[in-house]
Amino acid sequence: MSAGNGTSAEQGVWVAPGRVNLIGEHTDYNDGFVLPFALPHRTSVTARLLPGPARWVVSSSFAAEPVTIGPDDLVPGRVTGWAGYVAGVLWALTDAGFTLPGAELSVGSDVPVGAGLSSSAALECAVLTALCDLAGVDLPVADRPRLAQRAENDYVGVPCGVMDQAASTLCRTGHALFLDCRSLAVEHVPFDLATAGLAMLVVDSRTPHQHVDNEYALRRSTCEQAARQLGVPALRDVDDLDAALRALPDAVTRRRVRHVVTENQRVRDTVDLLRADRLRDIGPLLTASHRSMRDDYEITVAQVDLAVDTALAAGALGARMTGGGFGGCVLALVDADRADAVREAVAGAYADRGFDAPVAFLAEAGAGAHRLR
Ligand code: ADP
Numbered sequence: 001m002s003a004g005n006g007t008s009a010e011q012g013v014w015v016a017p018g019r020v021n022l023i024g025e026h027t028d029y030n031d032g033f034v035l036p037f038a039l040p041h042r043t044s045v046t047a048r049l050l051p052g053p054a055r056w057v058v059s060s061s062f063a064a065e066p067v068t069i070g071p072d073d074l075v076p077g078r079v080t081g082w083a084g085y086v087a088g089v090l091w092a093l094t095d096a097g098f099t100l101p102g103a104e105l106s107v108g109s110d111v112p113v114g115a116g117l118s119s120s121a122a123l124e125c126a127v128l129t130a131l132c133d134l135a136g137v138d139l140p141v142a143d144r145p146r147l148a149q150r151a152e153n154d155y156v157g158v159p160c161g162v163m164d165q166a167a168s169t170l171c172r173t174g175h176a177l178f179l180d181c182r183s184l185a186v187e188h189v190p191f192d193l194a195t196a197g198l199a200m201l202v203v204d205s206r207t208p209h210q211h212v213d214n215e216y217a218l219r220r221s222t223c224e225q226a227a228r229q230l231g232v233p234a235l236r237d238v239d240d241l242d243a244a245l246r247a248l249p250d251a252v253t254r255r256r257v258r259h260v261v262t263e264n265q266r267v268r269d270t271v272d273l274l275r276a277d278r279l280r281d282i283g284p285l286l287t288a289s290h291r292s293m294r295d296d297y298e299i300t301v302a303q304v305d306l307a308v309d310t311a312l313a314a315g316a317l318g319a320r321m322t323g324g325g326f327g328g329c330v331l332a333l334v335d336a337d338r339a340d341a342v343r344e345a346v347a348g349a350y351a352d353r354g355f356d357a358p359v360a361f362l363a364e365a366g367a368g369a370h371r372l373r
C-alpha cells in the first residue's frame, strides 16, 4: 500500500448521494417513468483492502463498535440492522459470481435518514462503488443499480423499486435522470436551477411514517390486479385511459389507475419541457402530480398537503410531495429570491397548526456515485 495521499489501488474514499424524485411517483413498479435528481447530501465510504482470509470490517456512526461480516454471513437476512445493507451488497456481488477480498469500510453520511431521501440507496451505492474499484470488480456501471436493488430487496427484505439505486449511481450534476423503469434506459435531462434563476426547496415534513409498508403493498397489488383485469403487462401499457376506466368496475381501482397513467404522462411532459429549456414551466405539472397523489392515490397526509398549499400560496411555481407517501418530503419550485419567503411561510403554517417544525434545505442536482480520492 502506498503511504501518504491515500490514492493507491488498495484504499480510497467513495461517495454516493441521496436523491429526490422530481416527478413520477408510484410509477416505478408499474414499469413506468421517474425523474429523480441527486442531492448534494451523500454517503461516503473510506475503504482499504484487508490482507488474510476474506472478512469485512464495517463501521458507521450508527454503532459504537465496528461490525465484522464474514463469508458465512452472506446469506439473505443473516446480518440485520444497518450493517445488513452492507452485507447485502457483499452478498449480491458474491451471488453474481464475483470473488471479493476482505476490506475495512468506514461509513459517513450527511443524508437525512428515513426522510424519503434514500439514505439506504446512498449507503448501498457508496459501498458498491467502493468495492467495485477496490476489488477490481468488472461490473459495468449500468448494471450496478439492479445489483444494489437486489441487496435491499433480497438481503435486507425491503421491496423497493430500482429508482433510488439508479439515481444514486447514475445521476449527473445539473441534470435530472429520466429513467424508464422497464428497460432501465436513461436520459440525462438538463436541470440547472441556478441558471434559470430558480431554486428547489426540499421540506422534510417530519411526519411519523405510519402503516407505510402496508399501504405500499396494497397500492402495488391493486395496480397489478388492475393490469391483469385490463389485459396489459403493466399499467405503463395503458394507452387509452378512458377506455381503461370504463373497463374497471371498482371506483378505488379506477382512481389508482388514473394516478399512475396520468403521472407517467406528467413525467414525459416534464422531460419535454426540460429538453426545451423551459424549467420554469414545469411548476403546474408538479402541482398536478400532488393533487393526483392526494385525491386519486390517497397517499398524502395533512402535513404534506399543508406544506404544498402554503408554498403555492407564498408564490411557489409548483409543489408536490416526493417519495412513497404518508409523510416524507415536499418539493417546491421557487424563484430563487422567493425561497426564504416560502420556507418561512411553511414554517409559520406548521407552527399555527401545532405540527413539528419542518426542516428545509435548497437542493441542486448533484453528481452520482464516484471516487473522491
Ligand atoms: P431512507 O428513506 O433514508 O432510505 P430507509 O429506512 O430506507 O430510509 O433506510 C434507512 C436505513 O439505512 C437506516 O435505518 C440504516 O439502517 C441504513 N443507513 C442509512 N445511512 C446509513 C449510515 N450512514 N450508516 C449506517 N446505516 C445507514
Ligand code: MG
Binding pocket: 118, 119, 120, 121
Ligand atoms: Mg430507503
